Amino acid sequence: MSEADLAEGLRAQVREFLSQHDPATTERLEFVRARFDAGLAWVHYPVGLGGQGLPRIAQKVVDAEFAAAGAPTNRPERNGIGLGMAAPTILAFGDDEQRARWLKPLWTGEDIWCQLFSEPGAGSDLANLATRAVRDGDHWVVNGQKVWTSSAHIASRAMLVTRTDPDLPKHKGLTYFGVDMTSPGVEVRPLRQATGEAEFNEVFLTDVVIPDTDRIGEVGQGWQVATGTLMNERVALGAFALPREGGMIGFSAKTWREHPERRTAGLHDRLLRLWAAAEVSRLAGERLRQQLAAGQPGPEGSGAKLVYARLNQEIADLQLELLGGDGLRYSDWTMHRPDSADFYGRDSGYRYLRSKGNSIEGGTSEILRNIVAERVLGLPPEIRLDKDKPWKDLPR
Amino acid sequence: MTEVTRAADVTEQAEDAAAARSRLPDLTYTEAETDLRSAVRSVLEERATAAAVLARTETPDTYDIGLWRTLASQVGCAGLLIPEAHGGAGASFREAAVVCEEIGRAVAPVPFIGSAVIATAALLELGVADLLGQLAAGATTAALAVPFESVPMVRPEPTVRLAGPGASDQPGTYRLTGSVKGVADALPADWLIIPADGVPYGVYLVAADAEGVRRTPVTSLDMTRQLADLELDGVQARLLGAGPAAEKAVATALRAGAAMLAAEQLGLAERALDITLAYVKQRYQFARPVGSFQALKHRFADWWVAVTQARAASRYAAACLAADDPDMAVAVALAKSVCSDTAVLAGQEMIQLHGGIGFTWEHPAHLYLKRAKSSALALGTADRHRAALAALVNLPPA
Numbered sequence: 136m137s138e139a140d141l142a143e144g145l146r147a148q149v150r151e152f153l154s155q156h157d158p159a160t161t162e163r164l165e166f167v168r169a170r171f172d173a174g175l176a177w178v179h180y181p182v183g184l185g186g187q188g189l190p191r192i193a194q195k196v197v198d199a200e201f202a203a204a205g206a207p208t209n210r211p212e213r214n215g216i217g218l219g220m221a222a223p224t225i226l227a228f229g230d231d232e233q234r235a236r237w238l239k240p241l242w243t244g245e246d247i248w249c250q251l252f253s254e255p256g257a258g259s260d261l262a263n264l265a266t267r268a269v270r271d272g273d274h275w276v277v278n279g280q281k282v283w284t285s286s287a288h289i290a291s292r293a294m295l296v297t298r299t300d301p302d303l304p305k306h307k308g309l310t311y312f313g314v315d316m317t318s319p320g321v322e323v324r325p326l327r328q329a330t331g332e333a334e335f336n337e338v339f340l341t342d343v344v345i346p347d348t349d350r351i352g353e354v355g356q357g358w359q360v361a362t363g364t365l366m367n368e369r370v371a372l373g374a375f376a377l378p379r380e381g382g383m384i385g386f387s388a389k390t391w392r393e394h395p396e397r398r399t400a401g402l403h404d405r406l407l408r409l410w411a412a413a414e415v416s417r418l419a420g421e422r423l424r425q426q427l428a429a430g431q432p433g434p435e436g437s438g439a440k441l442v443y444a445r446l447n448q449e450i451a452d453l454q455l456e457l458l459g460g461d462g463l464r465y466s467d468w469t470m471h472r473p474d475s476a477d478f479y480g481r482d483s484g485y486r487y488l489r490s491k492g493n494s495i496e497g498g499t500s501e502i503l504r505n506i507v508a509e510r511v512l513g514l515p516p517e518i519r520l521d522k523d524k525p526w527k528d529l530p531r
Numbered sequence: 532m533t534e535v536t537r538a539a540d541v542t543e544q545a546e547d548a549a550a551a552r553s554r555l556p557d558l559t560y561t562e563a564e565t566d567l568r569s570a571v572r573s574v575l576e577e578r579a580t581a582a583a584v585l586a587r588t589e590t591p592d593t594y595d596i597g598l599w600r601t602l603a604s605q606v607g608c609a610g611l612l613i614p615e616a617h618g619g620a621g622a623s624f625r626e627a628a629v630v631c632e633e634i635g636r637a638v639a640p641v642p643f644i645g646s647a648v649i650a651t652a653a654l655l656e657l658g659v660a661d662l663l664g665q666l667a668a669g670a671t672t673a674a675l676a677v678p679f680e681s682v683p684m685v686r687p688e689p690t691v692r693l694a695g696p697g698a699s700d701q702p703g704t705y706r707l708t709g710s711v712k713g714v715a716d717a718l719p720a721d722w723l724i725i726p727a728d729g730v731p732y733g734v735y736l737v738a739a740d741a742e743g744v745r746r747t748p749v750t751s752l753d754m755t756r757q758l759a760d761l762e763l764d765g766v767q768a769r770l771l772g773a774g775p776a777a778e779k780a781v782a783t784a785l786r787a788g789a790a791m792l793a794a795e796q797l798g799l800a801e802r803a804l805d806i807t808l809a810y811v812k813q814r815y816q817f818a819r820p821v822g823s824f825q826a827l828k829h830r831f832a833d834w835w836v837a838v839t840q841a842r843a844a845s846r847y848a849a850a851c852l853a854a855d856d857p858d859m860a861v862a863v864a865l866a867k868s869v870c871s872d873t874a875v876l877a878g879q880e881m882i883q884l885h886g887g888i889g890f891t892w893e894h895p896a897h898l899y900l901k902r903a904k905s906s907a908l909a910l911g912t913a914d915r916h917r918a919a920l921a922a923l924v925n926l927p928p929a
């Protein structure tokens with residue numbers, strides 16, 4: 136089937152669906168549940184799990200059609216981690232029962248998922264994690280501490296990586312679960328960040344009981360599953376190119392145009408360099424999207440986040456200087472716990488600070504450079520002393 | 532983590548409306564383009580080895596005309612931009628850019644940009660059918676006689692004037708007098724296309740071996756594209772176009788040249804990266820490959836990222852030129868500024884990361900640096916192109 140035929144067919148399906156579920160009068164949750172059941176949630180997912188097994192690019196046709204009808208959404212902005220990372224992990228590594236049980240409430244937003252990976256002693260070196268899971272018949276008992284967990288305060292489920300065998304080398308003794316965040320023994324404490332609020336949390340796990348039916352993948356296969364999750368994390372691409380000046384650079388361009396009195400030669404040079412770099416990274420993102428759509432995924436994805444983090448920081452830095460005295464003010468230091476990360480919505484001071492997290496979250500820029508150097512360019516791996524020893528004997 | 536993914540999800544829907552406005556052309560390589568690349572590469576790998584290119588820079592014939600004939604007529608590079616009606620391949624700037632990438636990879640001494648891009652673009656604009664036919668066949672080459680440092684957005688000040696006709700001249704005969712310094716790809720050219728002042732201001736054609744033409748090879752920073760100083764002393768010329776049409780032809784040609792030079796810079800940067808990577812994987816110091824040191828690995832990662840960005844910019848410029856897109860001016864300014872910086876970075880890193888061997892005459896690294904720096908100075912520096920961008924996207928200077 137040609138792309139055009141496919142698109143036309145999908146549009147017809149959406150129209151048919153809308154004729155039976157009036158977006159104006161149907162309650163939101165009811166609407167999105169029905170949309171899932173009709174296979175119009177994520178069309179690249181399998182039949183019966185909200186999709187139709189179609190190519191990924193077909194999704195934008197469906198989304199556009201629903202958006203044009205003013206249909207209620209599944210509020211994807213509240214569940215980025217669930218949709219972007221948990222769902223593909225469940226699809227790839229979960230069993231049939233788990234897919235049937237988890238994917239629908241995940242997509243509809245009834246289940247918000249968070250990611251219980253990082254620990255105080257395991258950040259870049261995630262495989263060093265220490266949270267213990269001990270088997271007890273048909274369930275597991277978990278003890279440990281996780282940290283930097285975004286959205287844990289609104290999440291009902293989490294991707295959890297635990298250590299099940301400390302005698303094995305670090306990558307081998309891990310096991311992965313989809314844990315119920317409302318279980319007794321799960322304690323979520325806000326962790327305030329440089330911007331003043333708390334997007335992320337500390338999560339303490341004390342004698343948390345997890346049924347074995349919530350284990351994702353085999354015992355000891357946790358590292359492979361976690362790596363699968365992280366691969367999805369680094370694909371930092373929306374479905375469409377933003378328009379020109381659609382990202383952070385737009386704020387600076389606007390300020391520049393509106394305030395001739397603040398212009399200096401030095402700022403002009405910086406602005407132009409960043410404008411060009413931002414526009415080119417937009418083009419590079421589009422090129423990447425086109426390669427993916429054509430089924431020729433290039434390695435460029437790993438570089439996209441490096442560029443994104445650096446540009447966000449440099450542009451946000453310039454922006455404060457373009458503001459003159461206003462750069463000295465800040466919107467609000469009050470501690471609160473937002474539902475989702477907002478990079479752009481607040482003032483320039485917020486963006487200046489929030490962008491500092493961009494080169495840490497989702498793999499630090501140093502780790503990403505290691506990845507590019509080793510996996511894309513084939514340079515020798517770091518010399519490691521920790522790979523083959525039992526985890527319990529490693530220095531820490 | 533995930534914040535990135537999440538932000539993307541958030542914007543996804545808001546982008547629907549904007550999507551239509553931000554439709555971008557195909558920035559990948561088509562199958563035909565990839566085939567063309569293979570054909571060009573196989574010729575260059577055999578005939579433009581590093582040793583051969585280096586050796587030629589010290590001979591009187593710094594351009595490899597034999598190689599050019601093969602590329603021009605056998606592979607069909609000369610006529611890529613020329614419509615089939617004029618004997619060309621009727622291809623576009625997308626294909627020409629691929630050829631430029633390959634030439635940049637090999638730092639090959641052939642006049643593709645000067646003849647098959649710049650001169651050809653001028654002749655196409657002026658509709659000079661007879662000459663286009665000759666160029667398409669690959670039998671002759673032409674060069675636009677402007678200094679290589681000319682900036683596409685600025686009309687080059689003509690340094691050649693119409694001279695009074697000779698005593699025995701027929702009416703309607705034109706003669707040119709003056710000089711042009713630092714012209715690229717003029718040394719191997721059979722024809723010189725010369726913008727000249729006078730009444731009318733125009734673009735004229737002169738046979739390179741005509742009486743009164745003197746071409747002096749310049750000791751150039753980049754001897755893989757040796758420049759020439761031209762002097763004209765009452766040389767008989769044919770008028771190709773006059774007035775605004777002539778100005779437009781020059782501007783169009785220079786813009787095309789800048790875009791294709793950016794593609795050449797991309798290829799250069801990419802090959803310099805390949806060569807240097809191969810070296811650090813097998814060069815041992817401290818009992819390990821130097822490429823295993825993280826300080827170098829991170830430099831390579833940044834270099835590679837710069838190449839991916841340059842590729843996006845270059846492809847966009849080629850696609851805009853091919854489609855006569857109204858965003859062409861922005862695209863060319865972006866591509867030439869970004870690719871210039873990336874090529875120079877590549878030349879520098881290539882030398883530094885090779886250590887002492889990279890600083891020797893025998894090693895090709897200096898050829899890459901010299902070609903990178905020269906091409907960064909040519910057809911508008913990165914800075915000039917950013918200044919052009921400022922005007923195009925309404926970010927006026929202080």
Ligand SMILES: Cc1cc2nc3c(=O)[nH]c(=O)nc-3n(C[C@H](O)[C@H](O)[C@H](O)COP(=O)(O)OP(=O)(O)OC[C@H]3O[C@@H](n4cnc5c(N)ncnc54)[C@H](O)[C@@H]3O)c2cc1C
Pocket residue numbers: 249250251252253254255257258259260282283284285286335492495496497498499500501502505517532533534
């Ligand atoms: C805003 C935000 C949200 C987050 N959300 C989540 C979440 O939802 N779930 C979750 O599990 N985690 C989350 N994280 C945690 C994040 O993944 C980690 O912070 C990150 O992986 C770095 O780990 P670390 O903080 O322990 O730093 P470390 O690993 O201790 O790094 C310290 C420094 O050393 C460098 N470094 C470390 N190893 C190497 C090496 N091999 N080579 C070179 N340099 C190295 C690092 O780049 C860094 O500069 C979040 C972080 C932030 C900032």
